[in-house]
Amino acid sequence: MPIYFFWGNDEFRLKKAVVMLRSSTLDSDWASFNYDRIDPDAANGPMQALNQAMTTPFGFGKRFIWLADTSLGQRCPEEIMTEMARTLPLVPETSVLLFTSANKPDGRLKSTKLLKTHAEFREFATLAPWQTDQIVDQVKRAAQEMNLRLKPQAADLLAEAVGADTRRLYNEIEKLSLYWSDDQGAPKTEPLPPEIVSQLVTVSTQTSFQLSEALIAGTVDQALSLATDLLANNEPALRVVATLVGQFRRWLWVSVLEAEGERDVNAIAKAAEINNPKRVYFLQKQVRGCAPAQLQRALELMLELEYSLKRGAPETITLQTKMIEIASCF
Structure with a gap:
C-alpha cells in the first residue's frame, strides 16, 4: 500500500518512522529529485501532494511525498475531499504518499473514512506514565532494535529513568551501546547488567x-x-x-x-x-x-x-x- 497516515504526539518516534519509510522508498542518488515535503503553510498543500503522487519518479527508486502536519483528519474542504476521492485509488506503486499529524484523525469525517480505505494508519501516541508495562516493553524493543541485550532488571531501571520519553530512551541506549561493546566496537554477547545503567543513566525521580x-x-x-x-x-x-x-x-x-x-x-x-x-x-x-x-x-x-x-x-x-x-x- 503506497499511502500512509502517521499520527500521534510522540514526535521523536513518528519522525524516526518517517525517516525509515523515506530511506526504504528513495534511491539515494535520485533522492533530491523524488522527495517532496509539503508543510501545512504551503499554498494548496494537499492538492500539491496529490498531484506529485501521480507524477512518475525520475531515474531509479520511487517518489516520496510527505504532507507534514496535515489537518485533513480534523477538517477537509469539499474540493480537497473530491480530489482525494478521485486520486487516492489511482496512486501508483511508484509513489509513496505520507500524511502526518500530531492529532488523532476524527473517525466521523468523510475524509478520515476515505483515507482509512486507501491508507495504512500507524499510531505514535506517547505512553502515559502509569503504563509501566508498556514502557518497559518499549525499552526492550528499542534495545533490540539497536542490538543491545539487557538484563530484565536493567530494562526496568532504564524504563524508570526515561519514562515515556522516547528521544531520551534512544539517546541513553546509544550511550549504553557504546559502553557495552568489545574492542572492535561490536556489541557484547552477554546482557548488560543493571549496575551499568545505574552508573551511566541519570534517574529522575521527579514524576x-x-x-x-x-x-x-x-x-x-x-x-x-x-x-x-x-x-x-x-x-x-x-x-x-x-x-x-x-x-x-x-x-x-x-x-x-x-x-x-x-x-x-x-x-x-x-x-x-x-x-x-x-x-x-x-x-x-x-x-x-x-x-x-x-x-x-x-x-x-x-x-x-x-x-x-x-x-x-x-x-x-x-x-x-x-x-x-x-x-x-x-
Whole structure:
C-alpha cells in the first residue's frame, strides 16, 4: 500500500518512522529529485501532494511525498475531499504518499473514512506514565532494535529513568551501546547488567505521580519542589496537569465508591477506568483518610489551573500557586 497516515504526539518516534519509510522508498542518488515535503503553510498543500503522487519518479527508486502536519483528519474542504476521492485509488506503486499529524484523525469525517480505505494508519501516541508495562516493553524493543541485550532488571531501571520519553530512551541506549561493546566496537554477547545503567543513566525521580502523592498528603514544600523540578526538566505544565487530573479522578471514583460501600474491586476498576483491577488496592490505600469532597475540590482547582495555562498564564508561578491551594485541601 503506497499511502500512509502517521499520527500521534510522540514526535521523536513518528519522525524516526518517517525517516525509515523515506530511506526504504528513495534511491539515494535520485533522492533530491523524488522527495517532496509539503508543510501545512504551503499554498494548496494537499492538492500539491496529490498531484506529485501521480507524477512518475525520475531515474531509479520511487517518489516520496510527505504532507507534514496535515489537518485533513480534523477538517477537509469539499474540493480537497473530491480530489482525494478521485486520486487516492489511482496512486501508483511508484509513489509513496505520507500524511502526518500530531492529532488523532476524527473517525466521523468523510475524509478520515476515505483515507482509512486507501491508507495504512500507524499510531505514535506517547505512553502515559502509569503504563509501566508498556514502557518497559518499549525499552526492550528499542534495545533490540539497536542490538543491545539487557538484563530484565536493567530494562526496568532504564524504563524508570526515561519514562515515556522516547528521544531520551534512544539517546541513553546509544550511550549504553557504546559502553557495552568489545574492542572492535561490536556489541557484547552477554546482557548488560543493571549496575551499568545505574552508573551511566541519570534517574529522575521527579514524576507527576509523585507530585500527586505529595498533594494528597498535604505536603506543600514537597509538592512545590517536585513541581519546580518537573518544569526544570522541560516537562510541559499542561502535561503535568493532565496526569494530575487523571490520577485525582481515579482517586475520587475509588473514594466515592468506597463511601457507598462498594467492595468489588472489578466494579471499582470498571467505574474508574482502571485497566488492572489489582491497582485498586493501592489506590484505596492512597485515599485512606481523604473525603470525596476534598478530592472533588482538588479537581476543581486543577481545572482552573488548566484553564489559566491554556489562556497563556506564566507556567511556573501559576503552577506553584495552584499546588499550594491543592495541597491545602488535605
